[in-house]
Amino acid sequence: MNDDLTKLILDRAGGARPVCLYGYDLDLLAEHVERVVATLPERCRMFYAMKANSSEPVLRTLAPLVAGFEVASGGEVAKARAVDERIPFIFGGPAKTEHDIAAALTHRVARFHVESELELHRISAAAGRAGRVADVLLRVNLTGPFPIATLAMAGRPTQFGIDEERLPEAVRTARRLPHLRLVGFHLHSVSNNLSAAAHLDMLELYRRRVTGWEREFGLACEVVNFGGGIGVNYADLAEQFDWPSFARGLGELVGRSFPAHWQEIDFECGRFLVAGCGSYAAEVLDVKRNHGEAYVILRGGTHHFRLPVSWQHSHPFTVVPVDRWPLPSPRPEVRDEPVTVVGELCTPKDVLARGVVVPRVRAGDVLLFSHAGAYGWEISHHDFLSHPHPDHVFLGEVPRCSRTTARMGSDPKGGENRCLGSTGSSVPSFGMTRYGW
Numbered sequence: 039m040n041d042d043l044t045k046l047i048l049d050r051a052g053g054a055r056p057v058c059l060y061g062y063d064l065d066l067l068a069e070h071v072e073r074v075v076a077t078l079p080e081r082c083r084m085f086y087a088m089k090a091n092s093s094e095p096v097l098r099t100l101a102p103l104v105a106g107f108e109v110a111s112g113g114e115v116a117k118a119r120a121v122d123e124r125i126p127f128i129f130g131g132p133a134k135t136e137h138d139i140a141a142a143l144t145h146r147v148a149r150f151h152v153e154s155e156l157e158l159h160r161i162s163a164a165a166g167r168a169g170r171v172a173d174v175l176l177r178v179n180l181t182g183p184f185p186i187a188t189l190a191m192a193g194r195p196t197q198f199g200i201d202e203e204r205l206p207e208a209v210r211t212a213r214r215l216p217h218l219r220l221v222g223f224h225l226h227s228v229s230n231n232l233s234a235a236a237h238l239d240m241l242e243l244y245r246r247r248v249t250g251w252e253r254e255f256g257l258a259c260e261v262v263n264f265g266g267g268i269g270v271n272y273a274d275l276a277e278q279f280d281w282p283s284f285a286r287g288l289g290e291l292v293g294r295s296f297p298a299h300w301q302e303i304d305f306e307c308g309r310f311l312v313a314g315c316g317s318y319a320a321e322v323l324d325v326k327r328n329h330g331e332a333y334v335i336l337r338g339g340t341h342h343f344r345l346p347v348s349w350q351h352s353h354p355f356t357v358v359p360v361d362r363w364p365l366p367s368p369r370p371e372v373r374d375e376p377v378t379v380v381g382e383l384c385t386p387k388d389v390l391a392r393g394v395v396v397p398r399v400r401a402g403d404v405l406l407f408s409h410a411g412a413y414g415w416e417i418s419h420h421d422f423l424s425h426p427h428p429d430h431v432f433l434g435e436v437p438r439c440s441r442t443t444a445r446m447g448s449d450p451k452g453g454e455n456r457c458l459g460s461t462g463s464s465v466p467s468f469g470m471t472r473y474g475w
């Protein structure tokens with residue numbers, strides 16, 4: 039994508055509106071996910087955790103490639119169904135409302151991942167009202183130890199899952215309630231694990247625990263779900279999670295030690311599937327020095343791209359040099375020294391990168407942050423300070439997008455969603471009007 043995106047940035051730079059956009063490469067996304075799915079062993083299925091990026095073109099690109107979507111709200115159920123009437127979806131999340139549960143049942147949810155005993159009661163009651171029996175997995179908050187990762191959802195006190203110690207009661211309740219069918223267990227314990235070997239060790243731990251529960255409770259699981267959590271190395275882009283070696287190891291585990299009665303071994307990845315397809319581009323509005331430190335100030339910031347501040351990391355970026363400089367005033371710059379890259383918000387916490395040495399950066403250049411496709415726009419506080427939103431530009435083939443170049447609706451805060459892609463049939467899209475230009 040970078041060539042196309044750089045061209046787009048250079049076309050726009052120096053214009054009336056400073057450059058500020060997300061660019062997504064849908065061809066790259068499709069290629070990556072196709073490769074991941076193609077190397078999965080027998081019985082293993084990849085769902086897409088749409089919380090990582092639920093933009094319509096991303097969902098449309100992924101829908102034909104993955105086993106289904108993992109959703110965590112009624113809003114995500116609606117988005118899943120807006121792109122595909124039939125795609126299977128599985129429903130997780132620690133706080134499901136009765137309304138969301140009913141909506142999921144109406145839209146033919148494949149399974150619920152249940153996080154508490156009360157939720158078992160809620161789902162059984164809603165399934166009874168809908169004249170259905172709902173398939174459920176119990177999400178368990180295991181006792182670790184787990185691989186070192188950026189976030190831990192289990193192995194310590196969190197709001198997620200059923201405490202392993204309380205599992206006997208939860209299993210009893212799930213079996214007793216009339217409108218539920220307990221089909222297995224769900225384990226999602228870490229986020230951003232970078233080691234394939236450690237991930238395989240964790241799956242081996244999961245196997246031991248789940249087969250132990252099968253013996254203890256007299257169960258035979260049809261489905262197990264081993265979550266997402268495969269990471270992206272933002273600190274060293276050349277050293278990424280070794281998917282081919284993970285897929286090989288998984289094949290050995292499945293063949294050698296995963297019980298034959300596990301018909302389906304699900305994964306629900308977000309970050310690893312979509313991070314690499316997205317970039318965030320923001321124009322440098324000013325370059326200045328304060329108390330001896332050099333600051334690069336962007337049109338944009340953490341209200342568009344909260345990931346770096348949320349994870350307290352310096353997000354990788356490159357400088358796109360822009361020669362055009364329309365102002366008569368001198369053009370500030372820094373060369374070969376550490377800079378702190380900040381956004382346009384009135385808070386010192388609006389930092390995207392710190393202490394990064396750049397050969398040269400000037401006001402009017404554009405910074406391009408890579409690996410921004412997951413948990414970028416989705417997790418950001420868009421309206422703090424009421425600045426305009428960034429544009430969202432989708433490059434590449436958009437399945438069933440209406441035109442070669444389609445504008446997918448405008449955002450009242452100024453950002454535009456555009457597909458700069460190839461053909462497909464016209465489909466309705468989240469109530470946005472679509473027109474070409």
Ligand SMILES: Cc1ncc(COP(=O)(O)O)c(C=O)c1O
Binds near residue numbers: 308
């Ligand atoms: C239950 C569940 N499954 C899957 C995911 C996706 O995780 P990742 O993006 O780390 O693969 C998340 C992320 O928070 C989650 O909470």
